[in-house]
Amino acid sequence: MADELNTNGSDAAEAAPVIETPADSAAVLAALEAAAQTAQDEAADYKDRWLRATAEAQNMRRRFERERADxxxxxxxxxxLRILPVLDDVxxxxxxxxxxxxEQDQQWVNGFALIQRKLSHILSSEGVTVIETDGQGFDPALHEAITHExxxxxxTNQIIGExxxxxxxxxRILQPALVRVAQ
Structure with missing residues (x-):
């Protein structure tokens, strides 16, 4: 029966040492190097994709913030624009x-002057500025000419009056100044 076990090969394979030839070692080494190169290529690809996804997320965040601010x-x-006509009317x-x-009527007028100052202060605190016209030259980007005199x-083209x-x-121009311009 011991002979039968040896003929099956289970004991014989364990008993016999495996001897690799130099050609086998070179093939295994080449296969390992190829696998390592493939793993490095995949890692580089994943890193590139990650960097692109991160950059895209940052760009989307910036675009969202810019759109929100706009x-x-x-x-x-x-x-x-709805408040400015009220200030103009005052x-x-x-x-x-x-x-x-x-004197009694004057106190009433002083109350409206206070309201005008508060409204002007609110607008200036929001970044609204008055477009200067006194002594300025006509600029179609800032002014709208209603007469040429x-x-x-x-x-010529100097502002006569506002x-x-x-x-x-x-x-940004909220409301161009309406002006009279010298001809």
Whole structure:
């Protein structure tokens, strides 16, 4: 029966030492190097994909923040555009105050002047600035000409007078100034 076990090969294979030839070692080494190179290529590909995904996520975050800021600015701009005519109307009312007001009426006017100052302060705290017109040259990006008049003492395209104030929010024009321009 011992002979039968040897003929099956189970004991014989364990007993016989495996001798590798140099050609076998070179083949195994080449296979291992190929596997290592494949693993390095995959790792480099995964790293590249990760870097691209990270950059894309950062770009999306920046774009989202920029769109959010633009949306807030747009909402502020719409609100400010609705408030500016009120400020213009108050200024127009002050321009037409009769000179013969009694003291009681003067207190009432002072109350409206306080309201005008508060409203102007709120607008300036939001970044709204008045477009300058006094002594300026006409700039179609900032001003809207309602008349062109021949007036002595003014150069051509110099602003003669302001009909309505203009306002900017940062660099954006909220309302161009309505002006009279020298011809």
């Amino acid at each position: 949306l807030i600015l747009s909402a502020n701009e719409r609100l400010l 200024a127009l009312a002050f321009a037409h105050i009769p000179a013969d007001l009694n 021949a007036v002595e003492g003014y150069q 009909v309505r104030k203009g306002y900017k929010l940062g660099e």
